[in-house]
Amino acid sequence: MRSSFALLTALPAAVRALSLNAYDLGLYGVYPTQNFVTLGQPTPWAQISQWDPRCDKDGGLILLSPRGVNVPNPGPVILDPRGNLVWSEGKFGQAMNLQVQRYKGEDFLTFWSGTSGGPHSNGSYYMLDSSYEVAHTVNSVDIDMGGDLHEFEITNNGTALFTIYQDKQVDCSDVGHDGLCWIDDCLFQEVDIATGKLLFQWRASDHVPLSHSYKLRHKDGLTKKTAWDFFHINSVQKDDLGNYLISSRHMRAIYYLDSKGNILWSLGGKHSDFTDLSEGNASNFKWQHHARWRGNNTMSFYDNHAKNVFHPLSEFSRGMLVQFDFENMTVKLLQTYKHPDNVLSISQGSMQVIPETGNVMIGWGNTPAYTEFTADGEVLCNTHFGAPLFFMILDFGWVKSYRTFKSHWVGKPKTPPTIKIFAGQIFASWNGATEVAKWRLESAKSLKATNDDFAIVEEIKKDGFEGVFMRNSWERRFVRVAALDRAGEVLGYTDVVDSTFEEYIPISLFQILVSLCFILVVGFFAWTYREMLKKQSSRIFALRRQQKNTQQYELLNSRENVDDAV
Template identity: 45%
Template sequence: MGPMILDSRGDLVWTASGNGVVMNLKVQQYHGENYLTFWAGHKVGGIGMGSYHMLNSSYDLVHVVKAASSEHAPRTGDLHDFVITDRGTALLTVYNITQFDISAMGRPKDGWIVDSLFQEVDIATGELLFEWRASDHFDPAESLYINPFGGYKAANPYDFFHINSIQKDAAGNYLISSRHYHSLTYLDPLGEILWTLGGDYNDFHDLSDGKATSFKWQHDARWVDEEQGILSLFDNGSAGPIMNDADHSLGLIIQIDPEARTARLLHSYTSSGKALSASQGSLQILPDDKVLVGWGSSAAYSEFTTDGKLLCETHITPSILFWWERVKTYRAIKTFDWVGRPESPPSAKWLGGKIYVSWNGATEVGAWQLVARKNGAANSEWQTVDIKDKSGFEDSFTLTGIEEFQHYRVAALDHNGGFLMHSAIVEVGAEAHSLRWVLALFMTKLAGFEDVDAKQISQV
């Protein structure tokens, strides 16, 4: 499967193919206009090598945002995060395989690491505005990630930090998440560390008996309210069979006081089956005072009230298959303001006595209108044959009166009955009549053969 938009009933609205591996689909604003953004490229393990695509409301590719690179410092965009700021810049993660002294771990002095970087680039020009690298501030020997074979060769570097989310706040500071340090780090505009929440270098006194700072292998750390010090994250609690630190994953909302250096848990969210997700995951605060949690490698998403009451849960694959991770969703994001208006017309096709119609990506269709034109009258007026409400990604009309009509097309109507666009003409009458003539001719000849056989039998 590739990127998908689903409606509130779980029906498909839009999907696309031909982009390779695609992750991190969401709606973001750039210069006041909504764009559908996603990462596309080549994925090796947990590392992505590609770029970020920005599609307008017609699903046209308008911008491709790449990591800033040079001959001496080649870079590719990583899959983990891509955030468009209100300044018209983009924050993106970059994973760089490089040599590094990891002799403090009992490994080679000229060993290999996956260094976690993030960049801020100007979307319009591609200019690099800021770059930060974890190896300048963190010692790989202090990582909590277990990989006894990592670091000895370039083909198996030690992924000591694993950055997976970035956010820039109103003060110009950066909030980043390190999965392999079990921590969130807050950086000033120059990249210096202001404080750390969680992990071995936690700066905060936990007022909730450890529940606000004991998250592990987390994803998707975001500010909910910067002034109130409220942030959210997805607490995986696991990174695989030998790195399980919890019996189920959680969505968390935490409040911190940076001056008093205190932290407390405000809310937590658990899936109906207590899913344990070894990778990926997300938490989104919705504008209607609800919370959406995507369960990552456990292919499901849940909606809660803010205080934790489960309202609904959708499983993309049966929960018994979660552990096998055959289907995953990196982040589940709910959007209230995406309007898709494809420039290509609705697709209509005649098959088995029905006309089927769909319109990939169109979000404003409320009903379909089937119109037809009489046989042998190419310039005759179109007549309405049937109208039906849109009920799913694909709808169909059962044809009647084939003898009367030959040309059909389907009009997409909005929720007020207004016209949006016609499909191409579907010619079904001539084809249906041809089939009948072939069948009639076959039956006539078959009857002739039977007559001949009868005469031969009588002569014998």
């Protein structure tokens, strides 16, 4: 009953949040994509529902990793703040937690890739350099499970922190089970990136009682296949003191550990160590993710506040910023960040404080959206990359991104720009190149022409992922496109191609079906509108005819009355 009431009360807000456009109403599918002539894979088609120019001033790029049953080619993706594609790569398969991290003075794109199912995931962590080549691969050490998707954090000491899930039998008598039961035990390891040496390992079952879990056991744990996910670790951070901050979703608590793994204190959960000075609002989070220190004894995290689509515990998820007083063991809420449409995200999610501006980026996890706020909670830019019709009322996670970040990144791919000719136009792009400001079309008389043989035809400003030139008739039939930086220097050239030859671009069955559905829907609304106009015209005609007859009748009566009076 409670679930039904919550869903019914959510309907009006969800309907109000929907825009009456084809994208939001799902006419392009659950996960709308865009296709480029020069890129052989569909990519996210982001929609901005609220925009502020301040989102485009810091030079940051959006990093996300779309996945879900409706995402045909999951993988790492970079967009600019306006939603234009910068980089997309499908060769890694399912990827999560794409972000920019620094290692030995150099920036790397880092992410997890592997297989996942339930709480379990099994994979490796990749570090890509500015040319998008794999520079380092990090794996779990001395354990029969691969790295888990939830965390990969590079420390200032050149080590990597990451999570692991492992099935294990333990004594479950304190949670109403006789003898041993199976649990999904949660670990994290700290490994030296350069050598692969294991430096530290922590295991949840050695430190946290099973009875502290909010995840009901029911019949979980009777077999290895039904192992009880009692802890569910989802973030780890190491501070300058050598201590560790970890988040446990199913304990609904954030723990602070010393360098040996002993628990110093916990916030939230069944045994919080702090007095909440904000009437409980600093510690009443539930099923949270992504806990991070922010300086001055402040900490940020993402409060899902729900774990099941049918059992929401509040009206919305939120980013939270809290401040501690460790001398008096108190905590207070400084700021919250909620989606303008009160999104309730039942899993995943992230909160980032952007270093350059102090703005806050919230990735809504199970909900395909991200929002940039000012530090004091003003919504600047709000973007979604899935149809809101499918996530505003019941969000089953058909499209999602585990975390979303905004970071500076300079990409210099070693592969050259791509050129294609299609439908009387010349297309050029350079997947991952972030310094391109202009495209310059050049032509020559020979396929083997030297640089001196090429003549400049046209220059255009880079606007979006692809540059497009109209193909005209000119004496020099062989063309190439140069990618230029802001100073006009050449960054790279495409191959030289024959401008009289066109590419064949196949159209997928899905694109045909989407187009047909769109035509049918538009046709239906047009027919309905036409019928309404016809009925309205008929009513107006009938009303006018009735008024005319009435006037004639009144005129006749008035004449008869005059005759009688005479």
